[in-house]
Amino acid sequence: MKEDPSVITPPTLAEAPRKGNYKRPTSFSRGDVAALVSGALLVFTLVSLLCFLVAENVMRDRAVGAGRPASAAPTH
Amino acid sequence: LVAPRNKGRVAAWHRWLGLALTVPLAGWVISAAVMMLVTMNAPNGLAGVYKLNPYNSTDVRLDAATLDANAILGKLASDHGIERVYWLRLQSRGQHLWYVAKPTPYDLAMVFDARSGKRLDPLPDSLLSVVAGEALLGGHVVQLESATEYNRYYEADRLPVVRATIGGEQPARLVISRDEGRTLRRLNAESERFEWWYRAFHVNQYSNHIALWTTLLYVCAAGVIALTVLGYLLFWWRRPRASFLSAGQSGVPQMRSRNLHRKLGTVAGGILSVQLLVGAYLWLSLGPLEDPFRGKASFSTDWAGGFATSRALASPATILNVVSERLAPTTRPVQAIEWRVLGNQEAWLVTSRLDEAPRVVAASGAPIDTLDPALAGEIAREEVVGKPSFVFVGSSPQMWMDLNRPLPAYQFRFNDPGQTDVYVAKNTGQVIQRRPWFWRMFGPFLTVHMFAFTGNKVVDMTLLATFQLAVLGMIATGWRVRFPGKQGRGKNAALTAASEKAA
Numbered sequence A: 001m002k003e004d005p006s007v008i009t010p011p012t013l014a015e016a017p018r019k020g021n022y023k024r025p026t027s028f029s030r031g032d033v034a035a036l037v038s039g040a041l042l043v044f045t046l047v048s049l050l051c052f053l054v055a056e057n058v059m060r061d062r063a064v065g066a067g068r069p070a071s072a073a074p075t076h
Numbered sequence B: 001l002v003a004p005r006n007k008g009r010v011a012a013w014h015r016w017l018g019l020a021l022t023v024p025l026a027g028w029v030i031s032a033a034v035m036m037l038v039t040m041n042a043p044n045g046l047a048g049v050y051k052l053n054p055y056n057s058t059d060v061r062l063d064a065a066t067l068d069a070n071a072i073l074g075k076l077a078s079d080h081g082i083e084r085v086y087w088l089r090l091q092s093r094g095q096h097l098w099y100v101a102k103p104t105p106y107d108l109a110m111v112f113d114a115r116s117g118k119r120l121d122p123l124p125d126s127l128l129s130v131v132a133g134e135a136l137l138g139g140h141v142v143q144l145e146s147a148t149e150y151n152r153y154y155e156a157d158r159l160p161v162v163r164a165t166i167g168g169e170q171p172a173r174l175v176i177s178r179d180e181g182r183t184l185r186r187l188n189a190e191s192e193r194f195e196w197w198y199r200a201f202h203v204n205q206y207s208n209h210i211a212l213w214t215t216l217l218y219v220c221a222a223g224v225i226a227l228t229v230l231g232y233l234l235f236w237w238r239r240p241r242a243s244f245l246s247a248g249q250s251g252v253p254q255m256r257s258r259n260l261h262r263k264l265g266t267v268a269g270g271i272l273s274v275q276l277l278v279g280a281y282l283w284l285s286l287g288p289l290e291d292p293f294r295g296k297a298s299f300s301t302d303w304a305g306g307f308a309t310s311r312a313l314a315s316p317a318t319i320l321n322v323v324s325e326r327l328a329p330t331t332r333p334v335q336a337i338e339w340r341v342l343g344n345q346e347a348w349l350v351t352s353r354l355d356e357a358p359r360v361v362a363a364s365g366a367p368i369d370t371l372d373p374a375l376a377g378e379i380a381r382e383e384v385v386g387k388p389s390f391v392f393v394g395s396s397p398q399m400w401m402d403l404n405r406p407l408p409a410y411q412f413r414f415n416d417p418g419q420t421d422v423y424v425a426k427n428t429g430q431v432i433q434r435r436p437w438f439w440r441m442f443g444p445f446l447t448v449h450m451f452a453f454t455g456n457k458v459v460d461m462t463l464l465a466t467f468q469l470a471v472l473g474m475i476a477t478g479w480r481v482r483f484p485g486k487q488g489r490g491k492n493a494a495l496t497a498a499s500e501k502a503a
Helices: A030-065 B004-020 B022-040 B069-080 B125-133 B189-202 B210-237 B239-248 B253-286 B316-323 B373-381 B442-449 B457-482 B486-502
Strands: B087-093 B096-102 B110-113 B139-149 B159-168 B172-177 B183-187 B336-342 B345-351 B359-362 B390-395 B398-400 B405-407 B409-414 B421-425 B431-435
Touching: A030 B253, A030 B442, B004 B022, B004 B210, B004 B457, B022 B189, B022 B210, B022 B457, B069 B087, B069 B096, B069 B110, B087 B125, B087 B345, B125 B139, B125 B159, B125 B172, B139 B172, B183 B189, B210 B239, B210 B253, B253 B442, B253 B457, B316 B336, B316 B345, B316 B359, B373 B390, B373 B409, B373 B421, B398 B431
Parallel strands: none
Antiparallel strands: B087 B096, B087 B336, B096 B110, B139 B159, B159 B172, B172 B183, B336 B345, B345 B359, B390 B409, B398 B405, B409 B421, B421 B431
16 A cells, blocks of 8 residues: 555654764864864964064063163263 | 854855955955065065165265355245254255255255255256156166155155156166155065055055045955854854765865865964954054054154254355365265254264265364264154153164165154154264154064064965965855856755755
8 A cells, every 4th residue: 555645654762863872963074173173273373472472562662661861871 | 043044144144245355355365475475585675775876967066056054044034934944955966056954854845046046846857857867876767757655754644756767777766755856765676566566455555545445445354354253153053064064075066165165264264364453453553543653643843953044054165174184085076065953063964975874073073973862862852742751772773765774873762642762863863763652563463464473484484375375265165165067056956955954
């Protein structure tokens, strides 16, 4: 006898997803994980470097600002 | 959490933003590569190397001037109501003899014929042609073109200039001011190419309307940052499909491009966003806020240095007589004499060769090789807004464009609102550079923007080139995803359906 296509057969207990044997396809591929990690590391490095350079510049700038009056400077 | 319909909208925005911003983004990246290549081996960078003409093309003795300096000062006072001048110079140009008067350190100069007293500025093309023709060794004028130019030393926003094309031994383009024929900038083939790519494709400035083009530039940059944010959102939302698509479907064009686009985007998108923010900061300095950046905000508004127009100056003949023994023997006449007052004493800047800094001689005949820093600082203080206190920082040679070489200079830090560092030439007291706090903060951002991290040219350029290739690859694969071709479309449809079912 031909099956009626309008009838939806519920899955049997054996076919239903069960804890332990069900794998949701929500994980990244290894390549994607590598890209994400390296991208994040590069951005982190870049931003850290910028912060470091700015901080170093500010510190050097402050040190220069604490200079001596012109009258105490050497003339050559 | 997010409705599929909204995810679809994000995908559409990402797609259309990417397509729309392809031209500016590719322009920024390609121009960066060109600018890097152009300057890679340029000696002395964009400033270039030039042999300046040491002598005027015609030998004219300065004491042939029929008017003496006092006559010109009298004219300035009576005809123009000028009470003080910064300096006065007598110089020969071609067969002409000119007096150039600088009313303040930041104003345009005034030029008078030393024989007739006639006012010559703004200089006509005929005179500027003479000036341009004898600026570079072995050069001649091919063409003059009127233009305007920004310059850090002048209060005016744009100076009237000519752009002179020079042929001969050193092909170049000189930007020469119309007030006194001063060379403000020299461009050679490299710097010209750099400027063209920089203006057209890196900062997208197509005219002098900075506000208009900057708005467009920043809108595009914000668009690209939004594009990357949307890209990361899609990357996150589509993670269920990612493993399916990369598992065994690498042979299909769209999927191959999509995988590559996703990976390149993930690695380079974040860096691109950081670079755009850094670049936006840099352009603030070099574009809309160039005046405070270059230290123009520190110009004093009530300058009262220099000397009074009522002062009696020594005549050219007297000066030539006093300095003749101190100058190196030469058959060529002295090229220029400049009168200044340093502290309370009259000083003469005597130029024997136009490619060398002038000798400074006190009215007593004694040479001045270095001014006392306290005096140099006081001269500079007169030129800083509010005449604030200052500290001596040290000595540091600074580039002087007139001679295209660095000059020995003192560095002072002033307590003005911009915390401006003022560099003053050691022998003349001339302010040759102003570097406010805003400018001093420029360095770290430029280092990051140029990927100049290690100082090793090969390493830095490899890093930059890799990043640029990644961004160009991202653009190319983005287009391929959107337009996979006829064959790719059929396969893609089947694959997309299969992947959605799997998800």
